Amino acid sequence: MTDDATYIPERDHAHLSAAVPCGTCKTFIESERLDAAALPDNVTCTACGDETPLAFDAHVTLADAGAAALDGCPRCGYHTLCIQKDLNARFGVLLVTVSFGALLFSGLSIPKMLIGLVALAIVDWLLLRAIVKRVLICYRCKAQYRGFRPGARCRPFDLATWEAHDDALTSR
Numbered sequence: 457m458t459d460d461a462t463y464i465p466e467r468d469h470a471h472l473s474a475a476v477p478c479g480t481c482k483t484f485i486e487s488e489r490l491d492a493a494a495l496p497d498n499v500t501c502t503a504c505g506d507e508t509p510l511a512f513d514a515h516v517t518l519a520d521a522g523a524a525a526l527d528g529c530p531r532c533g534y535h536t537l538c539i540q541k542d543l544n545a546r547f548g549v550l551l552v553t554v555s556f557g558a559l560l561f562s563g564l565s566i567p568k569m570l571i572g573l574v575a576l577a578i579v580d581w582l583l584l585r586a587i588v589k590r591v592l593i594c595y596r597c598k599a600q601y602r603g604f605r606p607g608a609r610c611r612p613f614d615l616a617t618w619e620a621h622d623d624a625l626t627s628r
């Protein structure tokens with residue numbers, strides 16, 4: 457069995473999208489449903505109206521069947537993106553709450569309820585695992601890229617690297 461902390465599914469979002477911080481005000485700008493064949497070369501901030509350049513051309517490799525592999529950050533040029541589990545947290549909480557709630561009001565005896573709890577925990581865990589997808593996040597500017605295949609230099613999330621970049625940000 458794979459260790460859940462490092463487990464990353466081989467599953468990507470169906471559509472390409474990006475959430476990048478504005479170069480001026482740092483508001484995250486969401487770009488939904490990007491076209492692999494016509495990726496934008498900038499995004500316009502919804503908060504301050506400034507444009508932030510994106511160098512997708514330099515970082516995206518088109519693979520077969522229209523898939524796009526991303527290596528390095530189009531927003532800031534940093535060479536390593538980390539691969540993380542992208543879990544819809546709200547869905548996860550809802551699933552667990554509803555299933556355990558249903559069990560509580562089922563009127564089962566305590567021993568049966570305990571068995572039910574264990575069974576539900578397993579089902580929830582499997583379901584949650586099935587909906588987890590990959591997201592690529594830039595260590596330096598924290599831009600998020602979904603739907604892209606991880607390129608050769610993408611690495612599983614590493615907390616030490618992440619914190620090193622956070623320290624660099626706050627001491628600047």
Ligand SMILES: [Zn+2]
Pocket residue numbers: 478479480481482483501502503504505506
């Ligand atoms: Zn802005």
Ligand SMILES: [Zn+2]
Pocket residue numbers: 529530531532533534594595596597598599
């Ligand atoms: Zn970046």
